Amino acid sequence: MKLQKVVQELNLTVMTGESLLEREVNGGYAGDLLSDVLANARVGNLWITLHTHPNIVAVASSKDLAAIIIVNGRTPEADTLRKAEEERIPILISSSSTYIVVCKLAELGIR
Amino acid sequence: MKNHEISEVIKVGKAQVLVYELKVEAAMTTDVITINPQDTIEQVREILKEHKISGLPVVEGDQLAGIISIEDLIESLLEGKMKERVGEKMMRDVVTLHSDEPLVRAINEFGRYRYGRFPVIDRKSKKIIGILTKGDIIRCLLKRLQSNHYEDELRRYRAGHLFEDIVSDQSALVLKYNLEGVSFERAGEGSSRLKKNLLRLGIHPDVARRITIASYEAEMNMVIFCQGGELIATIGPQCVTVNAVDKGPGIPDVERAMQPGYSTAEDWVRELGFGAGMGLPNIKNCSDEMNIDTKVGHGTNVQFRILTKK
Numbered sequence: 001m002k003l004q005k006v007v008q009e010l011n012l013t014v015m016t017g018e019s020l021l022e023r024e025v026n027g028g029y030a031g032d033l034l035s036d037v038l039a040n041a042r043v044g045n046l047w048i049t050l051h052t053h054p055n056i057v058a059v060a061s062s063k064d065l066a067a068i069i070i071v072n073g074r075t076p077e078a079d080t081l082r083k084a085e086e087e088r089i090p091i092l093i094s095s096s097s098t099y100i101v102v103c104k105l106a107e108l109g110i111r
Numbered sequence: 112m113k114n115h116e117i118s119e120v121i122k123v124g125k126a127q128v129l130v131y132e133l134k135v136e137a138a139m140t141t142d143v144i145t146i147n148p149q150d151t152i153e154q155v156r157e158i159l160k161e162h163k164i165s166g167l168p169v170v171e172g173d174q175l176a177g178i179i180s181i182e183d184l185i186e187s188l189l190e191g192k193m194k195e196r197v198g199e200k201m202m203r204d205v206v207t208l209h210s211d212e213p214l215v216r217a218i219n220e221f222g223r224y225r226y227g228r229f230p231v232i233d234r235k236s237k238k239i240i241g242i243l244t245k246g247d248i249i250r251c252l253l254k255r256l257q258s259n260h261y262e263d264e265l266r267r268y269r270a271g272h273l274f275e276d277i278v279s280d281q282s283a284l285v286l287k288y289n290l291e292g293v294s295f296e297r298a299g300e301g302s303s304r305l306k307k308n309l310l311r312l313g314i315h316p317d318v319a320r321r322i323t324i325a326s327y328e329a330e331m332n333m334v335i336f337c338q339g340g341e342l343i344a345t346i347g348p349q350c351v352t353v354n355a356v357d358k359g360p361g362i363p364d365v366e367r368a369m370q371p372g373y374s375t376a377e378d379w380v381r382e383l384g385f386g387a388g389m390g391l392p393n394i395k396n397c398s399d400e401m402n403i404d405t406k407v408g409h410g411t412n413v414q415f416r417i418l419t420k421k
Contacts, residue, residue, distance in 0.1 A: 034331075034384045034385055034387070035328065035390055035393055036387055039396065049384075051384050054297075055295075055384075058299030058302065058303055058327060059299075059327070061306070062323045062324045062327050078131075087303065
């Protein structure tokens with residue numbers, strides 16, 4: 001499934017990477033421990049987190065993740081957005097919690 | 112929610128970064144055509160027609176006095192007052208921009224007011240030094256995007272041929288990233304820059320990713336525990352060796368530090384999602400060989416090697 005479809009279905013706000021939404025999503029990883037994500041997320045995954053600081057971009061970029069979904073409607077810091085543009089990482093915001101986001105992704109068939 | 116507004120105005124990826132970086136002076140037209148308050152509306156008509164523009168700043172002495180636009184001209188035309196002085200017809204409360212402000216402010220102002228142009232004022236001299244329209248902003252952004260793209264392509268081509276072009280029995284390229292005094296927010300920049308260079312050198316993305324993850328973990332360790340250090344990557348034809356060298360407190364019990372989940376990080380570090388006790392184990396998992404050389408009170412060298420050709 002393409003990112004664009006995920007954005008539509010989950011009603012996500014696209015903060016960065018508007019031009020990168022054609023990418024295929026092959027699964028996801030939810031977690032707020034950065035090393036855990038680095039170790040266990042897979043290339044092309046969506047990452048669901050509550051962090052908003054610039055280091056999330058470094059993690060996503062290191063791992064070539066498809067996008068970051070920030071939960072609970074949190075707003076990323078300006079630095080985070082700047083880095084995300086530089087590193088070409090889409091940052092998407094959901095007003096829902098991690099649990100709800102994961103449930104909705106599962107309903108869409110993203111496992 | 113400022114960022115939402117910006118992304119609505121310009122949804123072009125890199126352009127979003129550029130509007131923060133570029134200043135109004137980079138986009139404005141410096142060749143400003145102005146008019147005096149004593150001139151007539153008839154003269155405004157002639158100037159607008161000649162230069163194919165839709166508005167004029169009104170200048171008295173060397174200071175901005177007002178602005179007159181094509182809408183004012185139409186009004187005067189309908190009222191049959193083409194001989195009226197510009198000073199009587201012009202708008203006096205002019206919204207202006209300063210030349211040193213970021214473009215993003217200009218974009219916000221265009222969104223807020225429905226004006227077609229803003230005079231640009233020099234902060235010190237208060238004189239008008241330019242004029243900015245939406246067209247100016249779009250032209251400036253397109254130009255910058257084009258040149259950035261071209262530079263990227265050129266660099267990638269040059270770097271990819273490095274090991275083919277340089278002939279010796281043993282060649283290695285050493286890239287050093289100084290992380291001394293790097294703040295927490297900026298941590299990760301060293302490994303991110305390293306990754307870009309590895310890709311430019313033609314290293315397979317999967318291999319580059321492993322090197323980057325290991326380097327990132329090493330970099331975070333140095334920033335969290337040691338106020339920085341040095342990340343030194345030695346890139347050879349067969350493998351990449353990275354040394355993460357710091358003058359920090361050292362690791363008292365390496366065996367324990369290597370156990371997944373063991374961490375000595377402080378609470379504030381953990382709140383940001385670090386300090387999971389998985390940094391060193393992650394480095395080990397990503398690399399083909401790993402060594403830790405440490406002395407309590409003196410510092411640590413975490414060395415790891417990743418084969419680039421199997």
